[in-house]
Amino acid sequence: MTGRYAVLGLGNRLESDEALGGLVVERLTAEPDLLAGLPQPDAVELIDGGTVGLGLIPYLTGLDGLVVVDVISGGEAPGTLIDLEGATLIRHELVMSVHDLGAGELLGALHVMEAWPRRVRVVGLEPLAIELGLELTAPVAAGVPGLIGRIVSHLDAWQREDA
Numbered sequence: 619m620t621g622r623y624a625v626l627g628l629g630n631r632l633e634s635d636e637a638l639g640g641l642v643v644e645r646l647t648a649e650p651d652l653l654a655g656l657p658q659p660d661a662v663e664l665i666d667g668g669t670v671g672l673g674l675i676p677y678l679t680g681l682d683g684l685v686v687v688d689v690i691s692g693g694e695a696p697g698t699l700i701d702l703e704g705a706t707l708i709r710h711e712l713v714m715s716v717h718d719l720g721a722g723e724l725l726g727a728l729h730v731m732e733a734w735p736r737r738v739r740v741v742g743l744e745p746l747a748i749e750l751g752l753e754l755t756a757p758v759a760a761g762v763p764g765l766i767g768r769i770v771s772h773l774d775a776w777q778r779e780d781a
Contacts, residue, residue, distance in 0.1 A: 621682035621780045623773055624663040624735075626674065628688040635696075635745035635758045639687040640666045642766060652766060657777040671724050678728060681735035683776040685769050686725070689745040689758070696746035697757030699764050704738025705729075739772050741765060 625646060627639030643666045646652055653659045667674050678684060690700040704725060728734050743765055746755040754762070 620658055620661050621777065622663070622680060623658075623661055623683040623685075623776060624665055624678065624681055625685045625687060625769055625773075626665045626667050626678065628667050628669070628686065630669055632750060632752065634747045634749055634751035634753065635689050635743075635755055636748045637752075638689045638743060638745075638754065638758060638762075638765075640668060641754065642687045642762065642769070645762070645766070646769075653770065653773070656770065656774055657781055661777070662773060672727055674724055675727055675731070675733070678724075678735065679731075679733040682780055683737040683773065684735040684739075685772055686738070686740045687765070687769065688740065688742045689748070690740070690742040692744060694744040695757070696744050696755065697761040698744040699761060699768060700742055700744060701768055702740045704735075704740055706740065737772075737776055741768050741772075 625643060627643035629636045629639040631637045631640050643664050647664050653662055656662065665674070665677055684704070686704065692700050694700065743758050743761040746757050
């Protein structure tokens with residue numbers, strides 16, 4: 619039996635580090651070798667969610683694992699990798715990027731609808747700047763390889779558990 623897993627990138631592509639989630643999904647799509655080592659690479663859906671919010675619910679129900687990728691303001695040094703259990707976002711203990719309410723509402727709605735994926739991780743990098751711009755800042759760009767490694771690590775562990 620093949621599971622269903624998704625990587626959901628969130629963020630505004632026009633606001634420098636805020637574009638992180640979408641850019642990571644774009645890179646995973648453009649470089650399939652990054653996921654090729656997974657037990658079931660074809661079972662992973664890559665979703666660039668932008669700032670859509672609740673409109674993403676149909677794509678996220680019934681998942682065995684969901685990795686949400688976004689910038690996370692946790693008071694750390696810019697570019698620091700932050701990896702959270704998904705339920706943390708619902709409790710709003712940390713401030714997600716500028717579309718916090720949409721991401722929180724999205725995960726909250728999944729919880730209320732009893733459509734919460736079996737596993738949810740929220741991973742991201744501490745931003746340096748969220749301002750008009752089309753490029754990630756240097757510390758955030760430098761953290762992307764480690765972030766992708768963490769995403770792949772979660773997917774790999776989940777798929778091995780489900781095998």
